[in-house]
Amino acid sequence: MMAPLDRTLLSVVFMALIIFATRAFPFVLFSRHKPPGILLFIEKYIPPMIMAVLVVYCLKSVSFTSAPYGVPELAALLFVTAVHLWRKNAMLSIFGGTILYMVLIRVL
Numbered sequence: 001m002m003a004p005l006d007r008t009l010l011s012v013v014f015m016a017l018i019i020f021a022t023r024a025f026p027f028v029l030f031s032r033h034k035p036p037g038i039l040l041f042i043e044k045y046i047p048p049m050i051m052a053v054l055v056v057y058c059l060k061s062v063s064f065t066s067a068p069y070g071v072p073e074l075a076a077l078l079f080v081t082a083v084h085l086w087r088k089n090a091m092l093s094i095f096g097g098t099i100l101y102m103v104l105i106r107v108l
Contacts, residue, residue: 072104
């Protein structure tokens with residue numbers, strides 16, 4: 001019978017190998033030829049669709065009829081959009097928008 005530490009180490013190694021294999025699989029599969037059209041479509045159109053769904057989800061419970069009338073949410077949304085179009089830096093956009101939103105919900 002294996003000791004608990006041995007089982008844990010074996011599990012970690014096994015999971016690391018599985019994760020490595022799933023990450024390497026597309027590179028090995030498509031290294032010699034062009035990916036199918038459906039994958040090219042997904043690569044091009046899914047990220048903007050996911051972003052649109054996330055924006056709708058973030059704004060779904062905002063009350064535009066009572067104070068602060070959605071000002072923090074809309075200001076953060078405009079800030080994130082402007083910074084991302086200006087700098088093309090996702091981390092700056094995300095962290096900057098989050099910080100602005102947190103400040104605005106405390107102040108307003």
